[in-house]
Amino acid sequence: MRPSDLPSVCCLNLVIGILLAALPLFSLTLAAQPPEAEPLPWQPDYAAAVAKAQAQHQHVVVLLAAPDSEPCRRLETEALTAPLIREGLADMVWVRAENDASLEEQLGTNERPTLAFVNPFTGGVLHRVTGEKTVELLAREIVHARRAIGIDLTAGLKEVAARMFSLDGERAEKLVESGDADALLALLSPAAADDSRQANYLIASVSLPDGMVPDDVRFLAGVDCLGNAETNDDLLAESLVVGRPPELAESCSEYGIPASGLVLVPVDRTGEPAVAVRITAPGCRLVSDTVRFEPSAPGTAVQVRRYDLRPLADTDAARLTGRVQKPDGSPVAAAIVRIDDWWTTATEDDGVPTPAVVRTDADGRFTFPKVSPGRWLVRAESPGGEREQFVDLEPGENTPCELTLRAVTTVGLRWTLQTRELSQDLIGQGTQTGEAFFSVTSSRISLARGMRLRTGEACDLMLAQTPIDDDSLPEQTRQDLAALPAGTPVWYLVDTAYTAEFVPLSGLHREPRPFAEITSVSAGDPLPDQEWEIIGPILPQAVAAARERGNYFELVRGEPVRSGDVFTLRCTTSNCFAKLEVTDVTIVTPESR
Secondary structure, three states: OOHHHHHHHHHHHHHHHHHHHHHHHHHHHHHHOOOOOOOOOEEOOHHHHHHHHHHHOOEEEEEEOOOOOHHHHHHHHHHOOOHHHHHHOOOEEEEEEOOOHHHHHHHOOOOOOEEEEEOOOOOOEEEEEEOOOOHHHHHHHHHHHHHHHOOOOOHHHHHHHHOOOOOOHHHHHHHHHHOOHHHHHHHHHHHHHOOOOOEEEEEEEEEOOOOOOHHHOEEEEEOOOOOOOOOOHHHHHHHOOOEOOOOOOOOEEEEOOOOOOEEEEEEEOOOOOEEEEEEEOOOEOOEEEEEEOOOOOHHHOEEEEEEEOOEOOOOOOEEEEEEEEOOOOOEOOOOEEEEEEEEEEOOOOOOOEEEEEEEOOOOOEEEEEEEOOEEEEEEEEEOOEEEEEEEEEOOOOEEEEEEEOEEOOEEEEEEEEEOOOOOOEOOOOOEEEEEEEEEHHHOOEEOOOOEEOOOOOOOOEOEEEOOOOOOOOOHHHHHHHHOOOOOOEEEEOOEEEEOOOOOEOOEEEEOOOOHHHOOEOOOOOOOOOOOOOEEEEOOHHHHHHHHHHOOOOEOOEEEEOOOOOEEEEEOOOOOOEEEEEEEEEEOOOOOOO
């Protein structure tokens, strides 16, 4: 080596030494970098996700996202990538959707972001999460979702669940039955500290007049107990030829009153911050209340109310008078007028309460001499016409009411209902008679009330009109329906009751016997005293079971309604039997109007 090369060699050695010294630090830096997160397992589209979930017998988790949305980005890059969340959703099929209007309609929301947990076979949403969530709150929502689906919690979610409020349903039921409101309040109070709780709670204590039984009381609670069901001209025009019965909102629910008089009402925390209460009973003054749960005040998560049902005093009673007329102002004689949820106590020995119903005279006039003050839905109906409107009645005053019928296709029905559970006798003690003219706009019918339903409750009878676009119907039925004139009323049972083996326990049974000669549901051997385990939409399994086993009850969908047809039936929502006759079919089309 030449002396002139020495400085270069020294510099090179110095550089190498610095690099070698820095190598351990560089290695540590590389080791500290987290591995790149595994991509989220999104399916390419909803149809593919459903197909995969059906094949693997899993549920679908749907993310409704929006482009350029910071909350959606954070949910995807922070919360959904967390190991706890990935573990909790590992046994589900994931799909991400943007700008999918049909999917939004199915999921019942257009909020972004939304996570929805869907049954791939029915399309039903079992749980829904809206808005941006921390990992902890999202994990709690997944706990709710897995419980709603009915699948076990993962190890990590079990730890999350231990930090959450969990309603001890069995303990709560025992306290309700015993009437211990204080202990029930203590049981529910910890819910206030859980920001992920699904419900607030109303504890209602109801006292009844002497001699009244709880079964005669109707306790409603929800967002809107009256259902906002007033018919308008636009709705009428759309419903002349509609296809399916109207889809009714879950605006309220009915709660049975136990002997203790204590009722527990869970109030959906994601909905309105208030619950309306409406209590009606034969001969009693209407009870109505609004209970508010303020989101900013955890102390309102559980509230207690006491309601006293009192007999309607003559001095407080209201009087409703009115007239039913056609659009041209001419009177409608023999029209049926009823007040929904107002009952009169029958004078028979068994004292079966009956809905308040009157017929108009030759001048179209009617009178209800004694009604509780409050807001009521009054309905008038006649062959080819109906009208509903709300009426506010003041204590001790007479309120006039003019009901102008609107032209609609109607089906006239008369029935005898046995109100005693499981009794097949349709004469004598416990029977209640009724008659009505129903249209498709009011086609979800409860015989016990003699009135259409305005909420999402299951019902006894349903009607629709052709044309009906329903791929679930058999091909032959669809061909037969296509051959019928537009506007033809057809049976369209949607709700039913059946056992866990899908044996139908409610529906219709076509009768060769004349209506007047039917004294019992079954002319032969008694029907089995089976209790149903499922109440809800008719599923294909139930239809197949009915056909295979030659079931007594028919799940009639798409068969024309014919005047003179007679059926016996079992009501969907109670262990009660009835007989039914179609007395009239009056078809109104846009041309005939």
